[in-house]
Structure formats: structure tokens, C-alpha cells
Amino acid sequence: MALVSLLVLLSLRLTPILAQFTVVDLTFDLGEFTPVFPGNPPFNFTILFRGKTGGGGWYELNYFGTTEHAGTHVDAPAHYSKGSWRVHEIPASNLVGPAVVIDVSQKATDNPDYQLSVEDVQAWETTYGRIPHGAVVLVNSGRDSLYPDASLVFGTPTPENVSTFHFPGHQSRGRHIPHKETGCHRCGS
Numbered sequence: 209m210a211l212v213s214l215l216v217l218l219s220l221r222l223t224p225i226l227a228q229f230t231v232v233d234l235t236f237d238l239g240e241f242t243p244v245f246p247g248n249p250p251f252n253f254t255i256l257f258r259g260k261t262g263g264g265g266w267y268e269l270n271y272f273g274t275t276e277h278a279g280t281h282v283d284a285p286a287h288y289s290k291g292s293w294r295v296h297e298i299p300a301s302n303l304v305g306p307a308v309v310i311d312v313s314q315k316a317t318d319n320p321d322y323q324l325s326v327e328d329v330q331a332w333e334t335t336y337g338r339i340p341h342g343a344v345v346l347v348n349s350g351r352d353s354l355y356p357d358a359s360l361v362f363g364t365p366t367p368e369n370v371s372t373f374h375f376p377g378h379q380s381r382g383r384h385i386p387h388k389e390t391g392c393h394r395c396g397s
């Protein structure tokens with residue numbers, strides 16, 4: 209009951225705050241169809257129990273197992289930087305902020321290997337002004353429309369072969385572009 213009360217209290221307090229923002233659901237459905245990196249185990253959803261309880265009520269219990277880089281997810285800095293934060297070490301406040309969307313979907317359609325450039329960030333700022341400090345910078349590559357077809361998502365007729373992958377990303381120095389230039393904490397694509 210205490211947890212339910214806390215959640216109700218939180219949602220009552222959050223509702224007027226959230227009303228000031230447009231909340232966008234960026235999540236993809238997860239299932240055995242979810243594209244995963246070659247060799248990774250598939251997403252596993254298993255119903256452990258679904259049925260009536262002795263008291264005449266209803267009870268459901270599911271199990272799910274997944275690799276961490278499947279579907280919509282947070283990539284911790286430790287993913288590519290030894291000794292850096294893992295997800296549980298990222299302060300929750302770093303995961304909330306004004307969102308900025310840099311749209312490179314046309315460029316990524318024309319070139320499946322398109323890489324976000326400094327010029328893309330500068331072009332956004334020329335149009336909209338400085339990226340706010342602490343912003344969540346999201347790069348829209350348009351790839352969401354291809355999900356969950358692994359061949360389309362990975363840009364290859366052989367999605368089991370990493371050497372044939374083609375998909376948009378960041379220039380190697382681009383990985384740091386939004387952070388260095390704007391002080392944003394999180395970059396997504």
C-alpha cells in the first residue's frame with residue numbers, strides 16, 4: 209500500500225509538470241523479433257504464471273531476458289570507455305532535460321553510412337539557437353521506420369555478418385561533439 213500511495217502522490221505531483229511538456233514515447237516493442245547484434249541471445253519473454261489465485265483473484269508473472277543493447281536502451285559510457293559509468297552509476301538527474309532533435313534522416317536515407325558532423329550541430333544552432341546546457345541531444349536518423357526488420361535496420365541482406373553492416377552514426381570526433389560543444393549529458397540516436 210505504501211508503494212501505491214507513493215506512486216499516486218508522485219503522479220499527482222508530476223501531472224502538472226508533465227503538462228508543460230510534449231512527452232514522446234520512443235520505445236520499440238520487444239520480442240523474439242527484436243534485432244540483436246550477431247551472436248547475441250534473442251529477447252526472451254516467458255509467461256511463468258497467468259491464472260486465478262486461490263482467493264478468486266487474478267495473478268500474472270512473466271520473465272524476460274535480454275541483451276543490454278537491444279531495442280530502445282540507454283548505452284552507459286562504460287560501453288566504449290573502460291572504467292566509465294555503468295547505467296546504475298549515471299545520476300538519474302542526468303537522464304532528464306530539455307530535448308534537442310538533430311534531424312539527419314534525409315542524409316541518412318541518401319547515405320546509409322551517414323555520420324553526424326560538427327556542421328550538423330552548428331546548422332541546428334544557427335536555426336534554433338544555442339543547445340541548452342544539460343540538454344538531451346537526440347539524432348534522428350529515420351531508422352525507426354525500418355524496425356524491427358534486421359536486414360533493413362543493419363542495412364544488409366546478411367544481418368548475421370557484421371562486416372556487411374551499413375547504418376548511420378557519429379564521426380569519431382562526433383561522438384563527443386554535442387557534449388564538448390554544448391555541455392549536454394546525453395546523446396541519443
Ligand SMILES: *[C@@H]1O[C@H](CO)[C@@H](O)[C@H](O)[C@H]1NC(C)=O
Pocket residue numbers: 252253254271273
Ligand atoms: C527463456 O527463459 C525461460 C525462463 O527462465 C527459460 O526456461 C527458457 O529456457 C528461456 N528460453 C531461451 C530460448 O533461452
Ligand SMILES: *[C@@H]1O[C@H](CO)[C@@H](O)[C@H](O)[C@H]1NC(C)=O
Pocket residue numbers: 369370371372
Ligand atoms: C562477411 O562479409 C564480408 C564482407 O562482405 C565477407 O568478406 C565475408 O566473407 C563474410 N563472412 C561470411 C562468414 O560470410
